[in-house]
Amino acid sequence: xxxxxxxxxxxxxxxxxxxxxxxxxxxxxxxxxxxxxxxxxxxxxxxxxxxxxxxxxxxxxxxxxxxxxxxxxxxxxxxxxxxxxxxxxxxxxxxxxxxxxxxxxxxxxxxxxxxxxxxxxxxxxxxxxxxxxxxxxxxxxxxxxxxxxxxxxxxxxxxxxxxxxxxxxxxxxxxxxxxxxxxxxxxxxxxxxxxxxxxxxxxx
Amino acid sequence: xxxxxxxxxxxxxxxxxxxxxxxxxxxxxxxxxxxxxxxxxxxxxxxxxxxxxxxxxxxxxxxxxxxxxxxxx
Numbered sequence: 001x002x003x004x005x006x007x008x009x010x011x012x013x014x015x016x017x018x019x020x021x022x023x024x025x026x027x028x029x030x031x032x033x034x035x036x037x038x039x040x041x042x043x044x045x046x047x048x049x050x051x052x053x054x055x056x057x058x059x060x061x062x063x064x065x066x067x068x069x070x071x072x073x074x075x076x077x078x079x080x081x082x083x084x085x086x087x088x089x090x091x092x093x094x095x096x097x098x099x100x101x102x103x104x105x106x107x108x109x110x111x112x113x114x115x116x117x118x119x120x121x122x123x124x125x126x127x128x129x130x131x132x133x134x135x136x137x138x139x140x141x142x143x144x145x146x147x148x149x150x151x152x153x154x155x156x157x158x159x160x161x162x163x164x165x166x167x168x169x170x171x172x173x174x175x176x177x178x179x180x181x182x183x184x185x186x187x188x189x190x191x192x193x194x195x196x197x198x199x200x201x202x203x204x
Numbered sequence: 205x206x207x208x209x210x211x212x213x214x215x216x217x218x219x220x221x222x223x224x225x226x227x228x229x230x231x232x233x234x235x236x237x238x239x240x241x242x243x244x245x246x247x248x249x250x251x252x253x254x255x256x257x258x259x260x261x262x263x264x265x266x267x268x269x270x271x272x273x274x275x276x277x
Binding site for chain 1: 223
């Protein structure tokens with residue numbers, strides 16, 4: 001039928017580009033969760049887009065563009081990790097917002113705490129949790145993206161959840177070396193938000 | 205008065221239901237998804253049409269060269 005080797009028509013390319021464009025926000029969200037720093041995450045996404053474009057003939061039309069590009073992003077991230085470009089540094093400015101406090105609990109969970117806790121997880125567990133718990137992939141899809149067994153993903157997600165739950169329950173979130181600088185910035189941003197009267201509207 | 209439910213002391217049952225922060229994880233993800241796309245991405249997407257896919261992937265040999273850093277040790 002439709003040979004994979006056949007050169008893509010202009011219409012194919014346009015469709016590919018349309019789908020690629022549509023997943024960019026998801027690539028940004030995944031990358032942000034993986035590496036924490038928005039600027040580095042966006043660099044990673046740009047790299048991913050170029051690689052995906054270059055490899056577009058290997059994409060099977062009709063399959064999930066999100067899953068396909070996540071694999072590329074993941075590989076690019078792992079390569080960069082090996083070169084020590086990312087150290088999972090946390091940018092406190094990402095999400096200084098307050099989660100709705102769970103019923104019966106006095107201390108609300110800050111999204112920034114959650115994000116920082118997330119970044120302290122082992123990379124494989126963080127990735128698994130991001131895919132399943134944030135990205136909404138099934139265990140099977142996540143396993144395919146990570147190139148491992150479904151059981152492995154389940155176990156990684158389970159361990160990641162247990163670790164996060166414990167960290168957040170105990171307020172035992174390891175600090176980062178960037179803390180002073182980042183915390184300072186976060187305070188300033190929060191003050192800005194307070195000044196702008198925005199805090200009440202950040203719930204959704 | 206103690207409540208009528210005794211806390212399970214010995215065995216901390218593994219959580220089956222999503223933990224209370226689970227929604228926060230989605231919020232983190234969705235908050236990025238909903239951000240306006242920075243101009244850099246619009247520019248890049250606009251430029252893609254000028255890039256020949258073939259040239260980027262060499263001879264289809266799997267590993268795509270990384271721009272700028274061929275032999276980064």
